[in-house]
Amino acid sequence: MREHGLDLGQTDTYAAAVEDAKIPIIIWVVLSYIAALVMYISVDQPNWLMLMFFTGFIALHISLYWHAKTLLLKHAWFYFVIQGMIVYAASFLVFIGSPVVLIGLYPVLLGQCIGVLRNKSKTMVGLVAAAYLILTIIALLVTDWLDQLLLLIPIFLLMNVIVISYAHLFFRQVHARLRTQSFLNELEQTHRKVEELTLANERQRMARDLHDTLAQGLAGLIMQLEAADAHLERSNSIRAKQIIHTAMERARSTLADARLVIDELRLQAEVEQDFSSRVFSTAQKLVASKDIALHINTSVAVEPPAIIKEHCLFIISEAIMNAIKHAEASEIWLTLQQEKHGAVQLMIADNGQGFDTGRIGKLEGHYGIVGMTERARLIGGTINIESEPGKGTTVVVEIAANEDGAER
Secondary structure, three states: OEEOOEEHHHHHHHHHHHHHHHHHHHHHHHHHHHHHHHHHHHHOOOOHHHHHHHHHHHHHHHHHHHOHHHHHHHOHHHHHHHHHHHHHHHHHHOHHHHHHHHHHHHHHHHHHHHHHHOOOOHHHHHHHHHHHHHHHHHHHHHOOOHHHHHHHHHHHHHHHHHHHHHHHHHHHHHHHHHHHHHHHHHHHHHHHHHHHHHHHHHHHHHHHHHHHHHHHHHHHHHHHHHHHHHHHHOOOHHHHHHHHHHHHHHHHHHHHHHHHHHHHHHHHHOOOOOHHHHHHHHHHHHHOOOOOEEEEEEEEOOOOOHHHHHHHHHHHHHHHHHHHHOOOOOEEEEEEEEOOOOOEEEEEEEOOOOOOHHHOOOOOOOHHHHHHHHHHHHOOEEEEEEEOOOOOEEEEEEEOOOOOOOOO
16 A cells, blocks of 8 residues: 555654655755855855855755655655755755865765665655756856766765665664564564463463263263252162262262362472472372372483373373272272373273273263373374273383374
């Protein structure tokens, strides 16, 4: 989109450059003004009226530089035409000082023109440069500098080359600075998005934890209570009492699971422990006050990513809880091996009652096995459950090396 003189896409670049260059340019103009004034007063009998007009033109020239940011955005061509004519007119007011005015002020205007219009039209820059050169030659001829023309024109051209080179480098630096600022802004936006995604993933994880504990536990309780109600309607109070007793046990188990989830959330907010210590403390907490022998063997060469540790701890908790609640195990073995190249192998075995693995996901109270399988998948691992009635259960989780644990 364009607005009169400039592409709006270039506005930030030219505005920053004009603001940065405003003070140095005005200082240069003032120095050129003083030099021309000194030459004029030292050689000719000063015409104070001419000097007043000359000072007025230079003041107008500086004023336009001061407001260049606004003028260039709305009327770029008009700005360079007016500035060029002001310099041209001012050179006639101090005949002997005209070379200083022309050679000092036109190259600066041309440098500004290159910075503002170079991406829009190189032809326009060429036309401005040609116009300023022609006006300089005419002004030098009119102000009686014909005999020095062959010397002054090369000086004029040399000044233009110097100023153009400086302007090119200056605007490149400004552009690079703005790009860096843009990248920093994009990085900040990306960081905010990552934080939002992290919060979303945390909500999903908490939802899975609640589903694996409260939702499934309460669903089972409702089914048992409905069954008890049906037996009471048939006056089968003995069976109803048995079902209510089972429901109470399930309620206690669900409460224990919920507390475990809360403990895990609190643990994440505490000072981070090493993986082996967290595995040990999690397992010990589950078998505390229970007559169960727990054997733990851990070997962690390199700390795995946090998400892998989180899911592994849940799988350990779920497997041990199943061994306690359902298998009625008296002995549990926990082995964790984590190699230098990153591969993780986790095994939880018990000497409990065991079960038919073909009924996974169908047995009441075994919903957690489905959750363990899902968590293993989320960290790029596989889970294998071996069990037979009367022969205990073994859960083996293997996570390949170089997995980042991201959900896929």
